[in-house]
Amino acid sequence: MSMLGHGLTFYVSRPPRSKTHDYIFHLFRVLVVQSNLLRPSYWPHRLVFFFWYLFCFYIYALYSGTLTAVLAIPAYEKPIDGLVDLPKAVAQGFTVGTVSDSSLEFIFKEATDGIYKQVWGLFNHKDRSKSFFQTPDFGFPKILEGKFALINPELNSEVRAAKKGRQKYYIGRQTFYPQGYAMACCKGSPFIPKFNQMLRRITEAGLISQWKVGEIEKISAGSYSSDSPTDRRPSAITLKHLQDGYIISVGPDFNTSSDSLKTGSTSAFYI
Numbered sequence: 001m002s003m004l005g006h007g008l009t010f011y012v013s014r015p016p017r018s019k020t021h022d023y024i025f026h027l028f029r030v031l032v033v034q035s036n037l038l039r040p041s042y043w044p045h046r047l048v049f050f051f052w053y054l055f056c057f058y059i060y061a062l063y064s065g066t067l068t069a070v071l072a073i074p075a076y077e078k079p080i081d082g083l084v085d086l087p088k089a090v091a092q093g094f095t096v097g098t099v100s101d102s103s104l105e106f107i108f109k110e111a112t113d114g115i116y117k118q119v120w121g122l123f124n125h126k127d128r129s130k131s132f133f134q135t136p137d138f139g140f141p142k143i144l145e146g147k148f149a150l151i152n153p154e155l156n157s158e159v160r161a162a163k164k165g166r167q168k169y170y171i172g173r174q175t176f177y178p179q180g181y182a183m184a185c186c187k188g189s190p191f192i193p194k195f196n197q198m199l200r201r202i203t204e205a206g207l208i209s210q211w212k213v214g215e216i217e218k219i220s221a222g223s224y225s226s227d228s229p230t231d232r233r234p235s236a237i238t239l240k241h242l243q244d245g246y247i248i249s250v251g252p253d254f255n256t257s258s259d260s261l262k263t264g265s266t267s268a269f270y271i
Helices: 002-008 020-031 043-072 083-091 103-109 114-120 136-145 154-164 192-204 207-222
Strands: 095-099 148-153 176-181 263-270
Touching (some): 002 043, 083 095, 103 114, 103 148, 136 154, 148 154, 154 207, 192 207
Parallel strands (some): 095 148
Antiparallel strands (some): 148 263, 176 263
């Protein structure tokens, strides 16, 4: 800007009178998103100012965007939400465990390829006592002692976590290995249509989930870890919290097959 000002003295009768330190100060004001007090009268100065304004705009936008992205990175450790997260967790020092001689161990052990086969290789086979336990009661203390991920049935884990303090554990969002439960009757039993009708009504009314939540809350209320209000953590808003303001009407589907009556019980992670 100063060199342009000296050059303009040879072509114009009234050259700009701003000094070098004035240009430095005002260009710095633009860089920190302050208004510019200089009013150049000639197009060379205006052209340089235009590109400098544009440059400062991009620098400011990139800086603010990068700063926001860096501050948005969570400070806590990323949880394990599925089987695909286990290899990376083991590389970071986690130990994977489950109940020995169970259906969970069987599906990993007998897998020939895929993620199940990959997870089977993540267990500690040299010292089975670190990865395989007779009951979940031996695996749950390991979760609180260090980096440990326990693969266990979801409902079973929720009940045990409620007894020990639910806020101490994290359950993975992605479940796997669905199971179905049904009432077994002899062939030609006259009770099958009535059982199907009652089970369908119970499932459609959401009573199974409501009963499960109620029983877990009873266990949590009786555990010593939930007595302190400081240990409570915010929970996600569900339909239960909104039932005072809304009424949802759902018509039953009388053509629902008996296969849809099976309720899903899946396995999950507790970390």
